[in-house]
Amino acid sequence: MRLLTHNMLSSNIKGVVNGFPLRIEAVKVVEKTVEMNGDFLKKMFDKIDWKAFVVASQAMGYTELPEEADSSMLDSNEFLNRFHHALLELHLEEGALVCPETGRRFPVSKGIPNMLLHEDEV
Amino acid sequence: MKLKQLEGLLGGLDQFPHPKVELEQYPTGPHIASRMLFTAENSFGDVSDKVVADFGCGCGTLGIAAALLGAEHVVCIDIDPESLEIATLNAEELELDMDFIQSNLLDLGWRVDTVIMNPPFGTRKKGADLDFVSVALKVASQAVYSLHKTSTRDHVKRTALRDFGASSAEVLCELRFDVPKLYKFHKKKEVDIAVDLWQFVPASNQS
Numbered sequence: 001m002r003l004l005t006h007n008m009l010s011s012n013i014k015g016v017v018n019g020f021p022l023r024i025e026a027v028k029v030v031e032k033t034v035e036m037n038g039d040f041l042k043k044m045f046d047k048i049d050w051k052a053f054v055v056a057s058q059a060m061g062y063t064e065l066p067e068e069a070d071s072s073m074l075d076s077n078e079f080l081n082r083f084h085h086a087l088l089e090l091h092l093e094e095g096a097l098v099c100p101e102t103g104r105r106f107p108v109s110k111g112i113p114n115m116l117l118h119e120d121e122v
Numbered sequence: 123m124k125l126k127q128l129e130g131l132l133g134g135l136d137q138f139p140h141p142k143v144e145l146e147q148y149p150t151g152p153h154i155a156s157r158m159l160f161t162a163e164n165s166f167g168d169v170s171d172k173v174v175a176d177f178g179c180g181c182g183t184l185g186i187a188a189a190l191l192g193a194e195h196v197v198c199i200d201i202d203p204e205s206l207e208i209a210t211l212n213a214e215e216l217e218l219d220m221d222f223i224q225s226n227l228l229d230l231g232w233r234v235d236t237v238i239m240n241p242p243f244g245t246r247k248k249g250a251d252l253d254f255v256s257v258a259l260k261v262a263s264q265a266v267y268s269l270h271k272t273s274t275r276d277h278v279k280r281t282a283l284r285d286f287g288a289s290s291a292e293v294l295c296e297l298r299f300d301v302p303k304l305y306k307f308h309k310k311k312e313v314d315i316a317v318d319l320w321q322f323v324p325a326s327n328q329s
Contacts, residue, residue, distance in 0.1 A: 004173075005197055005221040012228060034219055040171055040194045047233075088195070088219075112206055115225035 001092045001111055003056050007048045009113070011099035011106075013121045019099055021052035022106065024059035028094035036084045042074050044087065057086040128190055129156040135212045137181050138205060143305050145202060146242035146250070150183045154269070154297050155240075158319055159187040161294055162238065162267045166321070169193050172235035175261060177227070177254055182209030182220070184238045189218040193236075196220040199228065227253060233263035240269045252281050259286050259324045266324070272296055272316035287325045293318040 011019030054065045064082045066073070073079045096105040097113050104121070107114050132152035141147035150158075163169035170192030176185035179198035186209075189196045198220060200206050206222050213220045241254035251270055255278070258266040270278050275293065282291035298314045 001221050001223070002195075002219075004195055005223070008197070008234070009223070032219065037171065037194060044173075110207070110210065112203075112210070112222045112224055114203070115223055115228060116201065117226070 001108060001113055002088055003053060003060070003090060004044065004048070004087050006056050006092070006097070007053055009097065009115065011101070011104065012115075013099060013102055013104060013117060016099065016101045019101065021049065021056065021100065022097035023100060024056050024092065025096040025098060025105070026060050026092055027096075028092075029060050030091045030093050031089055032091060034088055036080070038080060041080055041083055041087070042071075045069075045071060045074060045083070048087075053086070057090065060086075060090045060092060062086050062090060123190060125156055125160050128160065128187060129153060131190060131216065132156055132183055132187055135181060135183060135186065135215075136208050138208070138304075140204075141304050142202065143307075144246050146246050147180055147202070147205065148240075148299075148301060148304065149181060150240040150269075151300055152183070154299055154317075155183045155187050157295075157297060158267060158269070159184065159191055159238065161319065162236065162265070162321075163191045165294075166265060168236040168265050168267070172264070173197070174236045174238060175199065175234045177237055177239040177258055177261075178241050179209055179222070180205050180240075182212045182222075184240060185209070185220055186212060186216060186218060188236075188238060189213070189220055190216070197223060197234065199223045199225055201226050227257045234261055235264045237262040237266045237268075239267070243271055243274075252278070255282055255322060256286050259288055259322055262322075262324055264323070266320075266322040267294075268320045268322065269297070269299065269317045270320060272318050275318055278318075278320065282320075282322050286322075288322045289325050290321075290323045292321050294321050295319050 137149040174188040174193040176198045185198040237258040242250040244251040282288040299317045
């Protein structure tokens with residue numbers, strides 16, 4: 001699971017007011033290179049929650065992203081490369097996503113997070 | 123990529139070895155899957171460079187088709203872990219980068235561009251087909267492409283427009299869904315079901 005997907009996910013447990021972002025517990029992270037698409041990155045920059053993205057990337061072991069970012073930074077190739085790398089090239093293979101309010105762990109195995117809720121959580 | 127080429131690649135994918143009838147697991151055949159994605163891309167530009175979600179992905183046919191047609195990021199969601207494992211292997215075989223999530227129908231945090239799906243028809247769990255449409259319309263910012271039995275056409279249209287607030291609900295074409303003899307209750311060797319390829323557009327004031 002890549003961080004672009006992580007940025008979309010939240011905990012939907014009954015009673016949780018704000019289930020975003022899920023905290024990442026990284027046990028195994030794999031890097032896979034993929035071609036960069038600058039236009040796509042610029043489009044995604046407006047959509048993602050940057051703060052959650054930075055925290056998530058740090059949990060994955062990547063510390064090269066600036067804590068804050070604005071769209072003018074998209075003109076810099078260096079920034080784009082780092083953005084691309086963290087967003088699309090880091091894969092969480094094993095670990096967990098943790099609900100920020102309840103602490104409930106959603107396990108991640110073979111890159112697939114299991115977001116299925118138990119009966120009492122729906 | 124040409125239609126025939128896409129159809130050929132999809133034909134090589136592994137499908138459900140032990141389909142679960144309660145989940146209405148039926149493989150989306152390469153003929154129908156390729157035409158569905160080709161229409162979404164060539165008529166509407168809703169696939170290449172977009173973020174696409176495949177709801178109820180099963181073994182990943184539609185999501186993989188989207189990736190092959192240039193979707194920038196594909197997320198495949200299904201409730202069944204065995205199907206997801208097969209989908210992962212299928213994507214690996216074709217060297218495609220896709221993310222998989224095991225979940226029930228889930229409302230994602232932010233909008234993807236396009237949702238593609240071959241939802242359960244609701245023969246096991248009544249209303250399942252429209253449950254999928256309801257969530258898809260919340261998750262997609264541009265369009266939802268979905269297959270539904272032609273026999274349900276009026277009901278689907280009414281519900282999408284009136285109850286789910288879609289700004290439009292159009293049948294793009296009618297296709298034949300070939301259902302092979304998969305389950306014990308299937309009597310015929312193969313049956314063709316008339317299905318509609320729908321395009322639902324969410325209400326335009328969604329952020």
